[in-house]
Amino acid sequence: MEETNISRDFIREIIDADIASGKHSEIVTRFPPEPNGYLHIGHAKSICTNFGIAAEFAGRCNLRFDDTNPVKEDIEYVEAIENDVKWLGFKWDTLHFASDYFDRMYMLAEQLISKGLAYVCDLSPEDTRAYRGTLTKPGRNSPFRNRSVEENLELFRRMKDGEFAEGSRTLRAKIDMTSPTMCLRDPHMYRILHKDHHRTGSKWCIYPMYDFAHCLEDSTEGITHSICTLEFEVNRPLYNWYLEKLDIFRSRQIEFARLNLSYTVLSKRFLRKLVEEGFVNGWDDPRMPTISGLRRRGVPAAAIRSFCSIIGLAKRNSTVDIALFEHSIREKLNKTAPRAMSVLNPVKLVIENYPEDRTEHFDYVVNPEDESAGTRATPFTKELYIERDDFMEDPPRKFFRMGPGREVRLRYAYLVTCTGVIKDEDGNITEIRCTYDPDTKGGNAPDGRRVKGTLHWVSAAHSFPAEVRLYDRLFNKENPMDNEDGVDFTSHLNPGSLSTVTNCMVEDHMKNNEPGYVCQFERKGYFSIDPDSTPEKMVFNRTITLRDSWKKLHGKKK
RNA sequence: UGGCGAAUCGUCCAAUGGCAGGACAUCGGUCUCUGGAUCCGAUAAUCGGGGUUCGACUCCCUGUUCGCCAGCCA
DSSP: OOOOOSSOOHHHHHHHHHHHTTSOSSOEEEEOOOSSSOOBHHHHHHHHHHHHHHHHTTOEEEEEEOOOOTTTOOHHHHHHHHHHHHHTTOOOSOEEEGGGGHHHHHHHHHHHHHTTOEEEEOOOHHHHHHHHOOSSSOOOOOTTTTOOHHHHHHHHHHHHTTOSOTTSOEEEEOOOTTOSSGGGSSOEEEEEOOOOBTTTBTSOSEEEOHHHHHHHHHHHHTOSEEEEEGGGGGGHHHHHHHHHHHTOOOOEEEEEOOOOBTTSOOOHHHHHHHHHTTSSSSTTOTTSOBHHHHHHHTOOHHHHHHHHHHTOOOSSOOOBOHHHHHHHHHHHHHHHOOEEOEESSEEEEEETTSOTTOOEEEEEESOTTOGGGOEEEEEEOSEEEEEGGGBOSSOOTTOOSBOTTOEEEETTSOEEEEEEEEEOTTSOEEEEEEEEOGGGTTSOOTTOOOOSOEEOOEEGGGEEEEEEEEEOOSBSSSOTTOOTTOOOGGGGBOTTSEEEEEEEEEEGGGGGOOTTOEEEETTTEEEEEOTTOOSSOOEEEEEEOOOOHHHHHTOOOO
């Protein structure tokens, strides 16, 4: 892959050492999402890490759905997740579902019971909590802790056979109710859930808990390095306990800090709220930090990959400035996106001395950053559209664009001089008039005179109106979750995160492109064709603006 | 208040006892037929207090701050 890591992160160093010591000859990783929502850029960090490491060490990486809780999961998400991983540019070695291991897990649970290391507990959820103690007070043993192996085996089998009500019994590991590590206080291994599972149907009514299931999944697949996020750090002793007591392949869990990004939220729960309460138009709304949202917005997978590489990997909780992500997007698109001229806020420009019936074609450089992209012909006529913002009747200092009597360049075409404007009865400019200098064909004056401004344009006869959706950051607060004033994060939503502009004038040739196509509208930013597009009405998404030092100079215009 | 973990430019990541470096952001300049890109430069940091050492971001002690754990979620 194209990413280059400047320095080794702590995980790669651990793996280096494991290779050097001969502990492992092949590295196996996995990406293990729960199919209960859509993937976002935070998952991309994990995906790039797991698949990236496997590739770098010539190992393997599996995609595994951690579907141990039928209450929250759905097959709908499985397909979306597979799609997103593929789109990000990764291929898994093998595809697995935790539910495929339910038989094996059940068998291993019985083993633990037989070893006297697990028991069926009849405590209610409330009593379980009371017996657990608190962070500072040790727990007490469950009254069911000392049942015989035979009784436990019998009860566990009857749990599996559906003889008991939900919540009436659980299978617990017998560890230490006084441990300062909470998850070691006889953690639950199985709970009763009379719910159909999206893959196993009604076969099971008991389902394994994360801590018991995950280490077994890893071990079964021979995962050498089980990379997960920091909140599982406290679960690691339990992860190791199960593998040790069962005496099966020892996967090693390593935790890294999850991604936080400024001006957005990266938590399934809150993203779901945005979707379900209509703050955005679905999981793939181009303002969403979801993979599907970014894809629809026009962000290239390569930009996401390079972003994940550049932010590094560490154990420190941190928040990456979204400007760094925007930089990655621009950097990638600048090198790859074909250029086009489109006028977002059009005003007619009429060249008084240009023949009515003439059409000239100029060579247009498709991408100045990529010579192999070549050139194409772009049509030029007497009546054009230019950007309304590119004209001022009374221009301030340092305004290089068009104004009465000023000469500017029409990109790749001619130097033109403004001769006047036509206004309607309200004083709005409806048309700008100019003359062209026939000796400046191609955009350069033979006498060497220079103009400071170059404007983009489209031929009125060779362009069509389209809808353009302009996106901005989703929130106007750096950390939307910081609710020191007690307000909900949705009150920090940026009201200007989407503004729709209609009747933008786009070059005719753009009609030949499909949704997903990404290009640069010169001087305006990068734009992608939205799937909402129809042959009658094309819709473009602004992926990201160009850096704009003029706008910066003059503060926020508009 | 028990346990686990983390503290380095504004932000993210390096430096593993030997000149604190890179990227983004910001500011300035160069260049330009995109006020884009490019190129150059500047600003800017080791949480506090002790200790070990010729030498400490790094090791030790101590304090502080932040994160995680008391789901039959993952």
